[in-house]
Amino acid sequence: MIKDLRQISTQTVGLIQEQQDEILKDWIESQLTADTLRLDLMDQKKLEQESKALLKALTAALGGQGRDFTAPNWQAVNGLLKEISEARDKAGFSPTETATFVLSLRHPLVERLLSSKKISSLDEEVWLLLDILDQLAIFTTEVYQRRREATIHRQQEEMEELSTPVVKIWDGILALPLVGTLDTRRSQMVTEALLDAINTTGAEIAIIDLTGVPAIDTRMAQHLMRTVAASRLMGANCILSGIRPQIAQTIVHLKINLGDIKTESTLAAALKTALATYGLKVTVSE
Amino acid sequence: MTLERIAIVKIEECLLVTIQVDMHDRLALTLREDLGERLLTTQARGVLLDISGLDTLDTFIARVLAGISSMAKLLGAETVLVGMQPAVAMTLVELGLTLEGVHTSLDVDRGMALLKKLLV
Numbered sequence: 001m002i003k004d005l006r007q008i009s010t011q012t013v014g015l016i017q018e019q020q021d022e023i024l025k026d027w028i029e030s031q032l033t034a035d036t037l038r039l040d041l042m043d044q045k046k047l048e049q050e051s052k053a054l055l056k057a058l059t060a061a062l063g064g065q066g067r068d069f070t071a072p073n074w075q076a077v078n079g080l081l082k083e084i085s086e087a088r089d090k091a092g093f094s095p096t097e098t099a100t101f102v103l104s105l106r107h108p109l110v111e112r113l114l115s116s117k118k119i120s121s122l123d124e125e126v127w128l129l130l131d132i133l134d135q136l137a138i139f140t141t142e143v144y145q146r147r148r149e150a151t152i153h154r155q156q157e158e159m160e161e162l163s164t165p166v167v168k169i170w171d172g173i174l175a176l177p178l179v180g181t182l183d184t185r186r187s188q189m190v191t192e193a194l195l196d197a198i199n200t201t202g203a204e205i206a207i208i209d210l211t212g213v214p215a216i217d218t219r220m221a222q223h224l225m226r227t228v229a230a231s232r233l234m235g236a237n238c239i240l241s242g243i244r245p246q247i248a249q250t251i252v253h254l255k256i257n258l259g260d261i262k263t264e265s266t267l268a269a270a271l272k273t274a275l276a277t278y279g280l281k282v283t284v285s286e
Numbered sequence: 287m288t289l290e291r292i293a294i295v296k297i298e299e300c301l302l303v304t305i306q307v308d309m310h311d312r313l314a315l316t317l318r319e320d321l322g323e324r325l326l327t328t329q330a331r332g333v334l335l336d337i338s339g340l341d342t343l344d345t346f347i348a349r350v351l352a353g354i355s356s357m358a359k360l361l362g363a364e365t366v367l368v369g370m371q372p373a374v375a376m377t378l379v380e381l382g383l384t385l386e387g388v389h390t391s392l393d394v395d396r397g398m399a400l401l402k403k404l405l406v
Contacts, residue, residue: 235393
Protein backbone atom coordinates (compact mmCIF):
# COMPACT_ATOMS: atom_id res chain seq x y z
CA MET A 1 0.00 0.00 0.00
CA ILE A 2 1.17 3.51 -0.73
CA LYS A 3 2.09 5.23 2.50
CA ASP A 4 2.65 8.70 1.23
CA LEU A 5 -0.83 9.51 0.08
CA ARG A 6 -1.69 13.15 -0.09
CA GLN A 7 -5.09 14.17 1.12
CA ILE A 8 -7.89 14.74 -1.35
CA SER A 9 -9.12 18.30 -0.93
CA THR A 10 -12.27 18.93 1.01
CA GLN A 11 -13.69 20.57 -2.09
CA THR A 12 -13.50 17.32 -3.99
CA VAL A 13 -14.85 15.28 -1.13
CA GLY A 14 -17.74 17.69 -0.81
CA LEU A 15 -18.49 17.40 -4.50
CA ILE A 16 -18.48 13.61 -4.37
CA GLN A 17 -20.70 13.64 -1.32
CA GLU A 18 -23.13 16.01 -3.01
CA GLN A 19 -23.35 14.07 -6.20
CA GLN A 20 -23.15 10.59 -4.69
CA ASP A 21 -26.51 9.53 -6.08
CA GLU A 22 -25.69 10.65 -9.61
CA ILE A 23 -22.29 9.00 -9.50
CA LEU A 24 -23.85 5.79 -8.29
CA LYS A 25 -26.43 5.88 -11.08
CA ASP A 26 -23.73 6.41 -13.72
CA TRP A 27 -21.56 3.72 -12.22
CA ILE A 28 -24.27 1.07 -12.12
CA GLU A 29 -25.32 1.98 -15.64
CA SER A 30 -21.77 1.60 -16.92
CA GLN A 31 -21.40 -1.73 -15.13
CA LEU A 32 -24.64 -3.02 -16.64
CA THR A 33 -23.51 -2.18 -20.15
CA ALA A 34 -19.91 -3.43 -19.71
CA ASP A 35 -18.56 -6.61 -21.32
CA THR A 36 -17.52 -7.94 -17.96
CA LEU A 37 -21.08 -7.99 -16.63
CA ARG A 38 -21.79 -11.42 -15.14
CA LEU A 39 -25.47 -11.53 -14.32
CA ASP A 40 -25.16 -15.32 -14.46
CA LEU A 41 -23.08 -15.19 -11.28
CA MET A 42 -24.73 -12.30 -9.44
CA ASP A 43 -28.10 -10.60 -9.85
CA GLN A 44 -28.56 -6.92 -10.50
CA LYS A 45 -29.91 -6.17 -7.06
CA LYS A 46 -26.78 -7.48 -5.37
CA LEU A 47 -24.62 -5.49 -7.77
CA GLU A 48 -26.48 -2.30 -6.92
CA GLN A 49 -26.20 -3.00 -3.22
CA GLU A 50 -22.46 -3.62 -3.39
CA SER A 51 -21.85 -0.55 -5.53
CA LYS A 52 -23.85 1.64 -3.19
CA ALA A 53 -22.14 0.36 -0.07
CA LEU A 54 -18.66 0.73 -1.56
CA LEU A 55 -19.27 4.26 -2.83
CA LYS A 56 -20.64 5.27 0.54
CA ALA A 57 -17.69 3.81 2.43
CA LEU A 58 -15.24 5.34 -0.03
CA THR A 59 -16.76 8.80 0.34
CA ALA A 60 -16.61 8.53 4.10
CA ALA A 61 -13.00 7.35 4.00
CA LEU A 62 -11.95 10.18 1.67
CA GLY A 63 -13.35 12.70 4.14
CA GLY A 64 -11.38 11.17 7.02
CA GLN A 65 -7.99 12.20 8.31
CA GLY A 66 -5.91 9.12 7.61
CA ARG A 67 -3.59 9.28 4.64
CA ASP A 68 -2.87 5.62 4.01
CA PHE A 69 -4.99 2.52 3.68
CA THR A 70 -4.10 1.15 7.08
CA ALA A 71 -5.55 4.23 8.80
CA PRO A 72 -8.78 3.74 10.78
CA ASN A 73 -10.90 5.71 8.34
CA TRP A 74 -10.08 3.22 5.56
CA GLN A 75 -11.03 0.19 7.60
CA ALA A 76 -14.63 0.14 6.41
CA VAL A 77 -13.51 0.22 2.76
CA ASN A 78 -10.92 -2.48 3.34
CA GLY A 79 -13.40 -4.71 5.12
CA LEU A 80 -16.03 -4.21 2.46
CA LEU A 81 -13.64 -4.89 -0.40
CA LYS A 82 -12.39 -8.02 1.33
CA GLU A 83 -15.95 -9.23 1.71
CA ILE A 84 -16.83 -8.43 -1.90
CA SER A 85 -13.66 -10.00 -3.24
CA GLU A 86 -14.17 -13.20 -1.26
CA ALA A 87 -17.84 -13.44 -2.15
CA ARG A 88 -17.09 -12.95 -5.83
CA ASP A 89 -14.29 -15.49 -5.73
CA LYS A 90 -16.70 -18.02 -4.25
CA ALA A 91 -19.32 -17.12 -6.88
CA GLY A 92 -16.81 -17.80 -9.64
CA PHE A 93 -15.67 -14.34 -10.70
CA SER A 94 -12.14 -14.05 -12.01
CA PRO A 95 -9.81 -11.63 -10.18
CA THR A 96 -9.80 -9.44 -13.28
CA GLU A 97 -13.57 -9.13 -13.17
CA THR A 98 -13.51 -8.16 -9.50
CA ALA A 99 -10.78 -5.58 -10.06
CA THR A 100 -12.70 -4.22 -13.06
CA PHE A 101 -15.67 -3.66 -10.75
CA VAL A 102 -13.61 -1.23 -8.67
CA LEU A 103 -11.85 0.31 -11.68
CA SER A 104 -15.16 0.99 -13.40
CA LEU A 105 -15.78 3.63 -10.75
CA ARG A 106 -12.96 5.74 -12.20
CA HIS A 107 -14.94 6.95 -15.14
CA PRO A 108 -18.11 8.21 -13.44
CA LEU A 109 -16.11 9.77 -10.60
CA VAL A 110 -13.61 11.60 -12.76
CA GLU A 111 -16.32 12.74 -15.13
CA ARG A 112 -18.11 14.50 -12.28
CA LEU A 113 -14.88 16.15 -11.22
CA LEU A 114 -14.11 17.35 -14.72
CA SER A 115 -17.56 18.74 -15.34
CA SER A 116 -17.44 20.69 -12.12
CA LYS A 117 -15.97 24.17 -12.42
CA LYS A 118 -15.48 24.67 -8.73
CA ILE A 119 -12.38 22.61 -8.09
CA SER A 120 -8.95 24.20 -7.95
CA SER A 121 -5.86 22.27 -9.08
CA LEU A 122 -8.11 19.83 -10.89
CA ASP A 123 -5.30 17.77 -12.49
CA GLU A 124 -3.80 16.85 -9.17
CA GLU A 125 -7.13 15.88 -7.65
CA VAL A 126 -7.96 13.60 -10.58
CA TRP A 127 -4.60 11.85 -10.36
CA LEU A 128 -4.97 11.35 -6.65
CA LEU A 129 -8.41 9.86 -7.04
CA LEU A 130 -7.22 7.53 -9.79
CA ASP A 131 -4.30 6.39 -7.64
CA ILE A 132 -6.64 5.56 -4.79
CA LEU A 133 -8.97 3.55 -6.99
CA ASP A 134 -6.03 1.67 -8.49
CA GLN A 135 -4.88 0.75 -5.01
CA LEU A 136 -8.33 -0.49 -4.12
CA ALA A 137 -8.47 -2.64 -7.25
CA ILE A 138 -5.06 -4.12 -6.46
CA PHE A 139 -6.28 -4.83 -2.96
CA THR A 140 -9.16 -6.97 -4.25
CA THR A 141 -6.68 -9.01 -6.28
CA GLU A 142 -4.49 -9.39 -3.24
CA VAL A 143 -7.41 -10.68 -1.20
CA TYR A 144 -8.15 -13.16 -3.95
CA GLN A 145 -4.55 -14.31 -4.03
CA ARG A 146 -4.36 -14.67 -0.26
CA ARG A 147 -7.44 -16.87 -0.32
CA ARG A 148 -5.80 -19.08 -2.92
CA GLU A 149 -2.61 -19.31 -0.93
CA ALA A 150 -4.52 -20.27 2.19
CA THR A 151 -6.27 -23.02 0.22
CA ILE A 152 -2.99 -24.34 -1.16
CA HIS A 153 -1.44 -24.30 2.28
CA ARG A 154 -4.35 -26.19 3.79
CA GLN A 155 -4.34 -28.80 1.05
CA GLN A 156 -0.61 -29.27 1.45
CA GLU A 157 -1.07 -29.93 5.14
CA GLU A 158 -3.88 -32.37 4.49
CA MET A 159 -1.79 -34.17 1.93
CA GLU A 160 1.12 -34.47 4.32
CA GLU A 161 -1.11 -35.86 7.02
CA LEU A 162 -2.65 -38.36 4.65
CA SER A 163 0.62 -39.49 3.20
CA THR A 164 2.41 -40.76 6.29
CA PRO A 165 0.39 -43.58 7.74
CA VAL A 166 2.28 -46.16 9.75
CA VAL A 167 0.27 -49.34 10.02
CA LYS A 168 0.77 -52.28 12.28
CA ILE A 169 0.31 -55.39 10.16
CA TRP A 170 1.31 -57.97 12.74
CA ASP A 171 2.48 -58.03 16.33
CA GLY A 172 5.89 -56.44 16.14
CA ILE A 173 5.70 -55.67 12.43
CA LEU A 174 4.99 -52.21 11.08
CA ALA A 175 4.37 -51.19 7.47
CA LEU A 176 5.05 -47.78 6.01
CA PRO A 177 3.54 -47.50 2.53
CA LEU A 178 5.17 -44.54 0.81
CA VAL A 179 3.30 -42.73 -1.94
CA GLY A 180 4.91 -40.05 -4.09
CA THR A 181 8.37 -38.60 -3.68
CA LEU A 182 10.24 -37.82 -0.49
CA ASP A 183 11.63 -34.35 0.00
CA THR A 184 13.52 -33.27 3.08
CA ARG A 185 10.40 -32.09 4.89
CA ARG A 186 8.32 -35.14 4.13
CA SER A 187 11.10 -37.56 4.87
CA GLN A 188 11.48 -35.98 8.27
CA MET A 189 7.77 -36.37 8.95
CA VAL A 190 7.82 -39.97 7.73
CA THR A 191 10.84 -40.81 9.87
CA GLU A 192 9.30 -39.17 12.91
CA ALA A 193 6.04 -41.04 12.45
CA LEU A 194 7.87 -44.35 12.02
CA LEU A 195 10.15 -43.86 15.04
CA ASP A 196 7.21 -42.85 17.23
CA ALA A 197 5.31 -45.94 16.11
CA ILE A 198 8.35 -48.13 16.86
CA ASN A 199 8.57 -46.54 20.29
CA THR A 200 4.90 -47.02 21.16
CA THR A 201 4.33 -50.46 19.63
CA GLY A 202 7.74 -51.91 20.36
CA ALA A 203 7.90 -53.34 16.86
CA GLU A 204 11.25 -54.78 15.86
CA ILE A 205 10.63 -54.86 12.13
CA ALA A 206 9.42 -52.07 9.85
CA ILE A 207 8.59 -52.68 6.21
CA ILE A 208 8.99 -49.58 4.04
CA ASP A 209 6.93 -50.20 0.93
CA LEU A 210 7.91 -48.26 -2.20
CA THR A 211 5.14 -49.53 -4.49
CA GLY A 212 3.61 -46.05 -4.69
CA VAL A 213 6.90 -44.34 -5.44
CA PRO A 214 7.11 -43.35 -9.12
CA ALA A 215 10.82 -42.56 -9.26
CA ILE A 216 13.83 -42.37 -7.03
CA ASP A 217 16.87 -40.09 -7.04
CA THR A 218 20.04 -39.91 -5.00
CA ARG A 219 18.54 -37.46 -2.57
CA MET A 220 15.51 -39.60 -1.88
CA ALA A 221 17.69 -42.68 -1.51
CA GLN A 222 19.71 -40.78 1.05
CA HIS A 223 16.56 -39.87 2.96
CA LEU A 224 15.54 -43.52 2.96
CA MET A 225 18.93 -44.57 4.27
CA ARG A 226 18.57 -42.07 7.09
CA THR A 227 15.16 -43.40 8.05
CA VAL A 228 16.57 -46.92 8.10
CA ALA A 229 19.61 -45.82 10.13
CA ALA A 230 17.46 -44.03 12.70
CA SER A 231 15.21 -47.06 13.09
CA ARG A 232 18.27 -49.26 13.56
CA LEU A 233 19.59 -46.96 16.27
CA MET A 234 16.37 -47.52 18.14
CA GLY A 235 16.70 -51.24 17.70
CA ALA A 236 14.30 -51.94 14.84
CA ASN A 237 15.23 -53.41 11.48
CA CYS A 238 13.84 -52.14 8.20
CA ILE A 239 12.97 -54.06 5.07
CA LEU A 240 12.48 -52.19 1.80
CA SER A 241 9.82 -53.67 -0.44
CA GLY A 242 8.00 -52.91 -3.69
CA ILE A 243 10.99 -51.62 -5.59
CA ARG A 244 9.90 -51.66 -9.23
CA PRO A 245 12.27 -52.88 -11.95
CA GLN A 246 12.65 -49.34 -13.35
CA ILE A 247 13.53 -48.02 -9.91
CA ALA A 248 15.95 -50.86 -9.34
CA GLN A 249 17.59 -49.96 -12.65
CA THR A 250 17.83 -46.32 -11.59
CA ILE A 251 19.39 -47.33 -8.31
CA VAL A 252 22.00 -49.38 -10.13
CA HIS A 253 22.51 -46.67 -12.73
CA LEU A 254 22.98 -43.93 -10.14
CA LYS A 255 25.35 -46.23 -8.26
CA ILE A 256 23.31 -45.67 -5.09
CA ASN A 257 24.59 -47.94 -2.38
CA LEU A 258 21.75 -49.11 -0.19
CA GLY A 259 24.30 -50.68 2.12
CA ASP A 260 23.17 -53.81 3.88
CA ILE A 261 19.51 -52.83 3.94
CA LYS A 262 17.33 -55.84 3.36
CA THR A 263 15.13 -55.58 0.27
CA GLU A 264 12.25 -57.67 -1.04
CA SER A 265 10.35 -57.44 -4.30
CA THR A 266 6.84 -57.23 -2.86
CA LEU A 267 5.19 -56.32 0.40
CA ALA A 268 4.00 -59.94 0.69
CA ALA A 269 7.54 -61.26 0.41
CA ALA A 270 8.71 -58.73 2.99
CA LEU A 271 5.95 -59.79 5.37
CA LYS A 272 6.96 -63.42 4.93
CA THR A 273 10.58 -62.56 5.79
CA ALA A 274 9.46 -60.51 8.77
CA LEU A 275 7.28 -63.32 10.10
CA ALA A 276 10.16 -65.76 9.64
CA THR A 277 12.44 -63.68 11.86
CA TYR A 278 9.86 -64.08 14.62
CA GLY A 279 9.78 -67.79 13.87
CA LEU A 280 6.27 -67.54 12.48
CA LYS A 281 4.98 -69.25 9.37
CA VAL A 282 1.67 -69.02 7.54
CA THR A 283 0.18 -72.43 6.75
CA VAL A 284 -3.11 -73.77 5.41
CA SER A 285 -5.34 -74.93 8.24
CA GLU A 286 -6.42 -78.55 8.24
CA MET B 287 32.99 -32.94 46.03
CA THR B 288 31.55 -36.39 45.64
CA LEU B 289 32.15 -37.77 42.21
CA GLU B 290 29.03 -38.75 40.34
CA ARG B 291 29.12 -42.27 38.99
CA ILE B 292 26.86 -44.39 36.88
CA ALA B 293 26.12 -47.74 38.46
CA ILE B 294 27.27 -50.88 36.66
CA VAL B 295 25.27 -53.95 37.67
CA LYS B 296 26.43 -57.47 36.95
CA ILE B 297 23.73 -59.94 35.98
CA GLU B 298 24.92 -63.45 35.18
CA GLU B 299 27.66 -62.91 32.64
CA CYS B 300 26.48 -59.46 31.54
CA LEU B 301 27.03 -55.94 32.79
CA LEU B 302 23.95 -53.74 32.88
CA VAL B 303 24.46 -49.98 32.68
CA THR B 304 21.36 -47.84 33.04
CA ILE B 305 21.90 -44.17 32.33
CA GLN B 306 19.16 -42.21 34.04
CA VAL B 307 20.87 -38.87 34.59
CA ASP B 308 21.83 -36.26 32.05
CA MET B 309 25.17 -37.30 30.62
CA HIS B 310 27.99 -34.82 30.66
CA ASP B 311 31.42 -35.32 29.23
CA ARG B 312 33.21 -36.13 32.50
CA LEU B 313 30.55 -38.64 33.49
CA ALA B 314 30.81 -40.39 30.12
CA LEU B 315 34.60 -40.69 30.40
CA THR B 316 34.33 -41.98 33.97
CA LEU B 317 31.81 -44.58 32.79
CA ARG B 318 34.17 -45.74 30.05
CA GLU B 319 36.99 -46.17 32.56
CA ASP B 320 34.83 -47.91 35.16
CA LEU B 321 33.37 -50.26 32.59
CA GLY B 322 36.81 -51.26 31.35
CA GLU B 323 37.85 -52.10 34.89
CA ARG B 324 34.70 -54.08 35.58
CA LEU B 325 35.00 -56.03 32.36
CA LEU B 326 38.45 -57.11 33.39
CA THR B 327 37.55 -58.02 36.97
CA THR B 328 34.25 -59.77 36.22
CA GLN B 329 35.21 -61.36 32.91
CA ALA B 330 31.70 -60.44 31.70
CA ARG B 331 30.93 -61.31 28.08
CA GLY B 332 28.16 -58.85 27.40
CA VAL B 333 27.36 -55.19 28.06
CA LEU B 334 23.86 -53.76 28.02
CA LEU B 335 23.73 -49.96 27.74
CA ASP B 336 20.26 -48.64 28.54
CA ILE B 337 19.88 -45.05 27.37
CA SER B 338 16.07 -44.86 27.49
CA GLY B 339 16.34 -42.10 30.09
CA LEU B 340 18.26 -39.80 27.78
CA ASP B 341 16.26 -37.16 25.93
CA THR B 342 19.31 -35.64 24.31
CA LEU B 343 22.64 -36.98 23.23
CA ASP B 344 25.48 -34.91 21.85
CA THR B 345 28.15 -36.07 19.44
CA PHE B 346 30.79 -36.42 22.11
CA ILE B 347 28.69 -38.77 24.26
CA ALA B 348 27.63 -40.68 21.15
CA ARG B 349 31.29 -41.20 20.23
CA VAL B 350 32.09 -42.30 23.77
CA LEU B 351 29.25 -44.84 23.62
CA ALA B 352 30.56 -46.13 20.27
CA GLY B 353 34.02 -46.22 21.83
CA ILE B 354 32.73 -48.27 24.76
CA SER B 355 31.35 -50.77 22.29
CA SER B 356 34.68 -51.13 20.46
CA MET B 357 36.60 -51.31 23.74
CA ALA B 358 34.30 -54.03 25.08
CA LYS B 359 34.80 -55.96 21.84
CA LEU B 360 38.57 -55.90 22.42
CA LEU B 361 37.99 -57.16 25.95
CA GLY B 362 35.87 -60.00 24.59
CA ALA B 363 32.39 -58.64 25.25
CA GLU B 364 29.49 -57.74 22.97
CA THR B 365 27.65 -54.46 23.56
CA VAL B 366 23.98 -53.77 22.91
CA LEU B 367 22.64 -50.23 23.05
CA VAL B 368 18.99 -50.23 24.06
CA GLY B 369 16.06 -47.86 24.36
CA MET B 370 17.17 -44.92 22.24
CA GLN B 371 14.43 -42.29 22.08
CA PRO B 372 13.05 -41.37 18.63
CA ALA B 373 14.25 -37.76 18.90
CA VAL B 374 17.76 -38.89 19.82
CA ALA B 375 17.86 -41.32 16.89
CA MET B 376 16.76 -38.55 14.50
CA THR B 377 19.42 -36.17 15.80
CA LEU B 378 22.23 -38.71 15.57
CA VAL B 379 21.32 -39.58 11.99
CA GLU B 380 21.16 -35.88 11.10
CA LEU B 381 24.66 -35.53 12.54
CA GLY B 382 25.78 -38.50 10.46
CA LEU B 383 26.46 -40.68 13.50
CA THR B 384 24.81 -43.97 12.63
CA LEU B 385 26.95 -45.97 15.11
CA GLU B 386 27.68 -48.69 12.58
CA GLY B 387 28.82 -51.85 14.27
CA VAL B 388 26.99 -51.17 17.52
CA HIS B 389 24.16 -53.60 18.24
CA THR B 390 20.86 -51.96 19.13
CA SER B 391 17.59 -53.08 20.63
CA LEU B 392 14.28 -51.60 21.70
CA ASP B 393 14.37 -52.33 25.43
CA VAL B 394 16.39 -54.12 28.10
CA ASP B 395 14.34 -57.31 27.72
CA ARG B 396 14.98 -57.67 24.04
CA GLY B 397 18.51 -56.42 24.42
CA MET B 398 19.21 -59.22 26.86
CA ALA B 399 17.71 -61.75 24.45
CA LEU B 400 19.90 -60.37 21.65
CA LEU B 401 22.99 -60.55 23.86
CA LYS B 402 22.29 -64.17 24.68
CA LYS B 403 21.97 -64.93 20.97
CA LEU B 404 25.24 -63.11 20.24
CA LEU B 405 27.08 -64.95 23.02
CA VAL B 406 26.07 -68.46 21.96
